[in-house]
Amino acid sequence: MARITIHKSTTFFNLVSIIFFVLMVSVVESRVVGRVPQRKPGLVCEKVVGVKSGDTCFAIAQQFKLTIEDFRFINPNLNCKALFINQWLCIAGKST
Structure with missing residues (x-):
């Protein structure tokens, strides 16, 4: 029974980690995408x-x-x- 609990908690930790990573990437991407590039003089x-x-x-x-x-x-x-x-x-x- 202990083995199933460890497996479930590992799966839960991995799922939370993936969700956290996806959220972080989306936040960073939204900041980059929303930024207006500065025109260099030319x-x-x-x-x-x-x-x-x-x-x-x-x-x-x-x-x-x-x-x-x-x-x-x-x-x-x-x-x-x-x-x-x-x-x-x-x-x-x-x-x-």
Whole structure:
């Protein structure tokens, strides 16, 4: 008879533990889901140009009177060694 009691109390403890864990996860998730992410200041592109055959980053920057630093700043993820025809590049932007 003692063996059945131990088994029942272990099962009850496990059930209570699972319920507690589920409640804790739901509380934490509700706090994360309900949170509004803060927007980081960034740049909004206002004018773009399409890459033509033979274009380089330097040539496009010169054409639109940009320094290469400004050109790279408004096109942060651009790989100048892998430009492709009709790729859109930002040539004018403003901070948000």
